[in-house]
Amino acid sequence: MDKILAKKDFSRWLEALGAYDVYAPRLIDDVWNYELAADPKAISLDYPQTAIPAKKIVFPQREFFFEFHEADTDGYELKELLPGGKPAVIFGVRPCEGKAVTLTDLVFGGEIKDDYYWKRRNSAVLVGLACASPPSANCFCLSVNGSPHSKEGLDVLLTDLGDHYYVEALTDKGKKLVSEAGAVFHEAKPGDKKAAEKIHADSEKKLSRELKNIKDVPAKLKGMFASPFWDDESMSCIRCGICTYLCPTCHCFDINDEVESQSPLAGRRVRTWDTCQFPDFTMHSSGHNPRPDKAARLRQRINHKFQYFVEAWQNYQCTGCGRCITLCPVGIDIIKVVEKVRDHVS
Amino acid sequence: MTEEFEPKIVAFLCKWCSSAGSDLAGVSRMEYPANVIPIQVMCSGSVSPLYIFEAFNRGADGVLVSGCHPGDCHYIKGNMYARRKLLLVKKLLEHLGLEPQRFQMSWVSAAEGQKYTQVIKELVKELKPLGPQTKLRREHHG
Amino acid sequence: MVKHEDLKAEAKKLLESGTIKYLIAYERNARDGKAIPVFIKKPEEVDKITWDPTCFHNLVRFVVDEKRRKARQKNPDTRPVGVVVKGCDSRALVILLQEKFIDRKDVRIIGVSCETTGVIDERKLAKKLKGQKAKNIEFGPDENFVVTTEEGTVNLPASEIMADRCLECIAPIPVISDVLFGEKTKRSTPHPFGSVDKIETLSFEDRWKFWSEQLEKCVRCYGCRSVCPMCYCDECVADTITFAVTPDTTADEKALKIKWLDKSPVISENIFYHMVRAIHLAGRCIDCGECERACPVNIPLRMLNKKLEKEAKLLFGYDVGFDPDKPALISCFRDEDPGDFIR
Numbered sequence: 001m002d003k004i005l006a007k008k009d010f011s012r013w014l015e016a017l018g019a020y021d022v023y024a025p026r027l028i029d030d031v032w033n034y035e036l037a038a039d040p041k042a043i044s045l046d047y048p049q050t051a052i053p054a055k056k057i058v059f060p061q062r063e064f065f066f067e068f069h070e071a072d073t074d075g076y077e078l079k080e081l082l083p084g085g086k087p088a089v090i091f092g093v094r095p096c097e098g099k100a101v102t103l104t105d106l107v108f109g110g111e112i113k114d115d116y117y118w119k120r121r122n123s124a125v126l127v128g129l130a131c132a133s134p135p136s137a138n139c140f141c142l143s144v145n146g147s148p149h150s151k152e153g154l155d156v157l158l159t160d161l162g163d164h165y166y167v168e169a170l171t172d173k174g175k176k177l178v179s180e181a182g183a184v185f186h187e188a189k190p191g192d193k194k195a196a197e198k199i200h201a202d203s204e205k206k207l208s209r210e211l212k213n214i215k216d217v218p219a220k221l222k223g224m225f226a227s228p229f230w231d232d233e234s235m236s237c238i239r240c241g242i243c244t245y246l247c248p249t250c251h252c253f254d255i256n257d258e259v260e261s262q263s264p265l266a267g268r269r270v271r272t273w274d275t276c277q278f279p280d281f282t283m284h285s286s287g288h289n290p291r292p293d294k295a296a297r298l299r300q301r302i303n304h305k306f307q308y309f310v311e312a313w314q315n316y317q318c319t320g321c322g323r324c325i326t327l328c329p330v331g332i333d334i335i336k337v338v339e340k341v342r343d344h345v346s
Numbered sequence: 347m348t349e350e351f352e353p354k355i356v357a358f359l360c361k362w363c364s365s366a367g368s369d370l371a372g373v374s375r376m377e378y379p380a381n382v383i384p385i386q387v388m389c390s391g392s393v394s395p396l397y398i399f400e401a402f403n404r405g406a407d408g409v410l411v412s413g414c415h416p417g418d419c420h421y422i423k424g425n426m427y428a429r430r431k432l433l434l435v436k437k438l439l440e441h442l443g444l445e446p447q448r449f450q451m452s453w454v455s456a457a458e459g460q461k462y463t464q465v466i467k468e469l470v471k472e473l474k475p476l477g478p479q480t481k482l483r484r485e486h487h488g
Numbered sequence: 489m490v491k492h493e494d495l496k497a498e499a500k501k502l503l504e505s506g507t508i509k510y511l512i513a514y515e516r517n518a519r520d521g522k523a524i525p526v527f528i529k530k531p532e533e534v535d536k537i538t539w540d541p542t543c544f545h546n547l548v549r550f551v552v553d554e555k556r557r558k559a560r561q562k563n564p565d566t567r568p569v570g571v572v573v574k575g576c577d578s579r580a581l582v583i584l585l586q587e588k589f590i591d592r593k594d595v596r597i598i599g600v601s602c603e604t605t606g607v608i609d610e611r612k613l614a615k616k617l618k619g620q621k622a623k624n625i626e627f628g629p630d631e632n633f634v635v636t637t638e639e640g641t642v643n644l645p646a647s648e649i650m651a652d653r654c655l656e657c658i659a660p661i662p663v664i665s666d667v668l669f670g671e672k673t674k675r676s677t678p679h680p681f682g683s684v685d686k687i688e689t690l691s692f693e694d695r696w697k698f699w700s701e702q703l704e705k706c707v708r709c710y711g712c713r714s715v716c717p718m719c720y721c722d723e724c725v726a727d728t729i730t731f732a733v734t735p736d737t738t739a740d741e742k743a744l745k746i747k748w749l750d751k752s753p754v755i756s757e758n759i760f761y762h763m764v765r766a767i768h769l770a771g772r773c774i775d776c777g778e779c780e781r782a783c784p785v786n787i788p789l790r791m792l793n794k795k796l797e798k799e800a801k802l803l804f805g806y807d808v809g810f811d812p813d814k815p816a817l818i819s820c821f822r823d824e825d826p827g828d829f830i831r
Contacts (some may be wrong), residue, residue: 029786030611051784052707061707232527236527242782245707256751270750278710287737330715331517331713339559361547396748396814427819429825430818433799433826434770440692440761442696442792443695443699444692446692452831470567484756
């Protein structure tokens, strides 16, 4: 049953969520990011796009696996550190980020499940916000099988109807979240549903950018592995890592031991984000690096998103949020690169 | 009974002058606070800013770099480079808001065992009221 | 006023004569009207070249890349590479020359004067335009920028949307060049270290509060390091795994390698990384502002990295990035260097 939530009652919904860690977009130093919501009354979902996507809550930039310390007797004691604490609720998740989480689900699920990821993922509740107009000047979700009102990966979808939200609870988690605040919501009327559907339909006509006719791009990429095309395209890349860290679908990580004491030896095993754009990402312990230059690394990013992931999971590993384009310091544009691949004549 | 806070001081002492000076203090049985973790380096000029940052990162409450007096450096000019480089480090740490007393330099020659004990006594006295250094220290999970 | 035709003519001349192997310049990105770096290899391509207030990138960064590229090639083309530089960028070239990272003959320097106005700050412009998108930005008369949006064209006072570093500029004209376009106008800069001075008015505790809040935001994307022309080390202290390894390196050596800081983006490690970068930039940072521009979470890095440029001047009388024959800041000293702080 769909509901209506008056915007003035929004903080009352948040106040009913004491059992959760509530995240919402907050503007700090001119940058929007999902942060723990300290003051429910100060939250507004009137925002464009966060710099760091919602993946940071389900797949945090740093998490612990286990702690180890030298035991008094010979050997080591290990203690697993599975994520605990309150489940997270994230408000304002854009549909592209919801879809992105379904893609990281494929990677961390499958034959070998990543317990750390799933503990957070299973308990987190994603409250999406449909995009009435593109949040970014570089949005192109429709071109990569997404949409500004997609429900994929989300537990609840909010549509902004002016002074109230149209609330669709999509999953059991979503329904529970809505029912927990009960009286704050009102039943939706047929007129509300129509208004929401109109916003959804209109939003599909407003996309900032398009990446057209990319059906053959995966096959094309296969044939371009050795092409000098990548040298030319990557010339301005400064191999920073911004594109991949801020990508909702990117999920590469590094594992390190953070040693706190040498004797007795004690510390924790930590997972942190990593990126294929760093030069030493593929450094072997022999000193050999199969991706020694920028051309190889740009090729890797494009191939992973538009060829390898398609072959493995039948999805583009790109949800068209445009962050990599907006935040690249040297203006490398994934849409332009893929268009050039599409049109490439060897 | 609560224990009084004892600052942990990492002291980078140049082998030819300051470290020898600290040895002289020792063999002469001069008394001075036991708060120092001495690290011998070949020259004060060889002390990289990384050592100082790492010391603070690992929990040092204070860091001292001590070398030969100007003109007496075993490597002629090493201490002159240290004077310039480590003043830049000091300015940077203060810019970030680290209390200026936490990072200090001294010139202590091999004959100045007495001066060494004086430097340490004063350093400990200045650091005690500041309490433990928590700003740059890495997390400690106990 | 720098004329595009003059720039293009010079570029064409250099490419046609084969004097340079390619030119690093700015081109207009048709989609949003802002400049991006371009690499011009053929004389026919010089029409791409632009010079306007959105040319905020420091192209000297790509001179560093060229050196790396040459090092990987068996028979590299030893001709110089052409590069368009503003005043600040030219000082970066001076540093690379001081440190003998490149030879003077490796670069063909096309200097462009910023004249009376610098380049824009994208965030300031976005705020000023309140959601409207700029399609074109040009240098205008009387210290204005001419900004065209969907709504029309408007003259905006440059000082309102100029980058902070331009407001503190001490080198509006390139200090080194093979050819110079634009007038050698003098610019008065009453507060060349204004950004740094702001911190110095705060108490130690307030300074710490400011920096810990700012550096907590850091996600260690290393955008600041990657965009900086001076961060050219192949082995960076922050990435312990780039330390040279060969098939003969033993497992013990690898396991016991020094790890100065952890990869985790927690405050202690973030501060360590930024402190190391700031100290390694002492006497080398020429305040091109790229680190702050690249940062996706808006950390005011100029306030940190520029501090030691100020101290170099005040404490040691050292001007950073003007004389390629001068020794580096920390590889020289004066007898009168301050020593009062030493017990």
